[in-house]
Amino acid sequence: MGSVCSSRSSAPVEASPTTKMPSLKLVYFDGKGRGEPIRWILAAGGQAFEQEKFGFEEWPAKKPTTPYGSVPLLEVDGEPLCQTLAIARYAGTIGGLVSTDPFKNALGDEAADTMAELCSTFFSTMFEKDAEKKAADEKKLFEETMPKIFGLWESRMSTKFLTADKPIWQDVFLGHWLSRFAEINPQLIAKYPKLTALKDAVLQIDGVKKYLANPPTYSIPL
Numbered sequence: 001m002g003s004v005c006s007s008r009s010s011a012p013v014e015a016s017p018t019t020k021m022p023s024l025k026l027v028y029f030d031g032k033g034r035g036e037p038i039r040w041i042l043a044a045g046g047q048a049f050e051q052e053k054f055g056f057e058e059w060p061a062k063k064p065t066t067p068y069g070s071v072p073l074l075e076v077d078g079e080p081l082c083q084t085l086a087i088a089r090y091a092g093t094i095g096g097l098v099s100t101d102p103f104k105n106a107l108g109d110e111a112a113d114t115m116a117e118l119c120s121t122f123f124s125t126m127f128e129k130d131a132e133k134k135a136a137d138e139k140k141l142f143e144e145t146m147p148k149i150f151g152l153w154e155s156r157m158s159t160k161f162l163t164a165d166k167p168i169w170q171d172v173f174l175g176h177w178l179s180r181f182a183e184i185n186p187q188l189i190a191k192y193p194k195l196t197a198l199k200d201a202v203l204q205i206d207g208v209k210k211y212l213a214n215p216p217t218y219s220i221p222l
């Protein structure tokens with residue numbers, strides 16, 4: 001652990017020719033984690049972005065250089081923006097992935113906040129070292145917490161996406177995580193047809209489709 005921060009960068013994701021964009025650089029581990037939903041939202045909004053990716057061994061040197069000691073971090077014209085949901089919201093806003101109805105946006109935020117909490121629990125569970133506690137935590141997450149939340153969302157959905165038939169960034173955020181959970185175990189979302197349809201619709205958004213047509217490979221598996 002603890003070498004200098006990597007300056008490895010991937011090629012910028014191609015942007016829509018009509019979009020006027022700030023210069024964006026996403027700083028995150030060389031893995032999906034909390035970075036991947038942001039990549040999807042940037043791609044969905046047609047935003048070009050560079051990336052700085054690094055391994056766990058580089059993190060101790062990198063951490064003190066970040067404002068909150070955590071990533072993801074998005075550099076916007078060189079200025080750091082932190083916190084996953086703040087970055088996701090900004091990426092969605094510049095990409096036009098917002099509802100013009102403030103209440104609908106707030107409902108989308110409610111879902112994204114809830115999904116972010118679910119993901120924090122998911123990460124803690126994945127990194128739990130005590131095998132007995134890990135098994136108990138996984139059981140609670142997969143058999144109680146997720147069904148409760150997914151069931152609530154399923155019962156509330158009446159449109160293709162969360163709040164309309166047009167996607168907002170919160171749909172992309174949810175769609176990403178539903179896809180990840182389905183990869184881990186398809187049964188986690190199989191019994192929720194509307195959420196499954198939302199996930200599939202997110203995968204069909206042009207920018208997401210294009211991004212996933214050439215999927216990145218990562219050295220960190222999570």
Ligand SMILES: N[C@@H](CCC(=O)N[C@@H](CS)C(=O)NCC(=O)O)C(=O)O
Nearest residue numbers: 033034063069070071072083084085
């Ligand atoms: N609330 C923060 C949490 C970020 C977070 O915990 N990031 C992890 C990576 S997914 C991290 O930086 N871990 C290293 C550390 O905390 O030292 C956010 O949503 O961005």
